[in-house]
Amino acid sequence: MADRAAQARSSITRLLVGYLVVVGLFAGGFALASVLLVRAADRDRAMALIDADIADTMEKVGPPGAAQGARALAIVLARSTAPGDRLYRLSIGDRVIAGLDASVRFARDGAWWASGDPPALARALPLADGTTLLIGRRLVQGELTRRLLVAGTVALLLALAIAAIVGVAAGRRLRRRVGAINAACDRVRMGDLAARAPGSAGGDEFAALAAHVNDMLERIDTLVAGLRDVSNRIAHDLRTPVARLRHNLTIASDAASLDAARHMAGEAVAETDAILQTFEALLDIAEVEAGSTSGLAPLDPGDAVRDAIDLYESVADARGVTIRARLAPAQILGERMLLIRLVANLIDNAIKFSPQGGAVDVDLHEDGDQVILAVRDRGPGIAVDERERVLGRYARGEAARNVPGHGLGLALVTAVAKRHGARIAIDDAAPGLRFTVCFPRFGS
Secondary structure, eight states: HHHHHHHHHHHHHHHHHHHHHHHHHHHHHHHHHHHHHHHHHHHHHHHHHHHHHHHHHHHHOOSSSTHHHHHHHHHHHHHHTSSSSEEEOOOETEEEEEEEESSSOOOEETTEEEEEEEEEEEEEOTTTSSSSEEEEEOOOOOHHHHHHHHHHHHHHHHHHHHHHHHOOOOHHHHHHHHHHHHHHHHHHTTTTTOOOOHHHHHHHHHHHHHHHHHHHHHHHHHHHHHHHHHHHHHHHHHHHHHHHHHHHHHHHOOSHHHHHHHHHHHHHHHHHHHHHHHHHHHHHHHHHHHHHHHEEEEEEEHHHHHHHHHHHHHHHHTTTTTEEEEEEOOEEEEEEHHHHHHHHHHHHHHHHHHHHOOEEEEEEETTTTEEEEEEEESSSOOGGGTOOOOOOOTTTOOGGGTOOOSSOHHHHHHHHHHHTTTEEEEEOOOOSSSOOOOOEEEOO
C-alpha cells in the first residue's frame, strides 16, 4: 500500500496522467474540429447547389406574368416526386399549394431559410402572382456527423490506449532509472562510499544526472580518503615528535639544575614548534585539496609572484642569494593567496639549496594556450628517480637530508597546482634545478 501511495504521488505518475489528459484533449479537439469543418463544408455545398438550382428554375419559370405561377407549379409537382435531396414548395401565405408540406418549418437565417428537422437549407423566391417558391437542399451533415463522432470516439480510445501503454512502459523505465540512482545514494548514506549510480553512459538527461551524482560521490570519496589519509599520517608521523617532547619534559622535570631544566624546556619548545608547523602544513594541504574551482577568477599571476618575492627578499639577502625576476603579463583562472603560497614554497626551496652568492631565477610568460611559471636555483639538484617522489608528502631528496624542513612544501605546491588545473615538471638546469608549473591560459 505504501508503494502504491508513493507511486501515486510521484512526479512520473503525475507526468503520465498529464500526458494522457493532453492526448485526450488533442484527440477530442481534433474530432470536434472535424465535425465543425464537415458541417461548414456541407452548408457551402448546399448553398452552391441551391443557387445553381434557382438559376435553372427561374429560367424555366420565365419572366413575371400571369403564367409564371402555373409554370412554377408544374416544376414543383414534377421535381417534388423525384428522388434526391432537393426540396421544393410553392405556397401562398401559410397555405402550401404543392411540394414540401407545412410540417417542415423553416426559419430565416439571413438571406437563407433553415430547417432543423430534417436538416435543410433553402431560399424563398416571391413570384409575381403573390405565391412564394421555396427551393432548398437537405443537409447530409447529420449522418456524417454521426459517423465522424463514432470514428472520433474509436480513434480517441485507441489513442488513449496507445498513450497509456507507451506512458506506463516509459514511466516504469524512468522509475527504475531514478530508483537505481536513489539506491546508490542510499548505499552511500549507509557507509558504502564505493557505490555508484548505474546508467551514466547514455546520452539523455538521466544519464547526465547519474554522471553528476557519480562525480559528486567520487568527490566525497576523495575527500573522505584524504581526511583518513591525513589522520593516519598525523597519527603516524607525530608519534615520534610527541614521544621526544614527552622525553624532554620528563628530563626537564628531573633535571638536577635550573640550567639543565631550561635547556630541556627549550628543546621541548622547539619540538612543539615543529609539531605545530607539521599540523599547519597538513591542514593547509587538506584545505587546498578539499576546495573547488568555483572560487577561481581571472587574474595576472605576476602580482602573486611579486608578493612572494617581496616576502623572501630579506631571507635571500641574509643567505647571500639574489632573486631575479622576469615577469610578462599573463592571464589565468586562479586564487591569489594560493598562488602566493605556491610561489613562496618554490622560492623557499630554491633559496635553501642555493649556494652563497648564487641566484634564483623566477620567470613568468605565456606560451600558446599555457602560462609558464619557472623557478630555477643553482643547487645540487634532485636525482631523476627521486623527482616524482619529492612531490608527495613527507618526501625529501637525498640532498635535503641535512636541510631543516618537514617534507610538505612541495606537497602543498602539488595540491595548489592541481586546484588550478596546472601540471608540474622538474628538469635539470645545469647547474641546479628548474621547477616549471604550466597553467591553462584564461580564454584559451
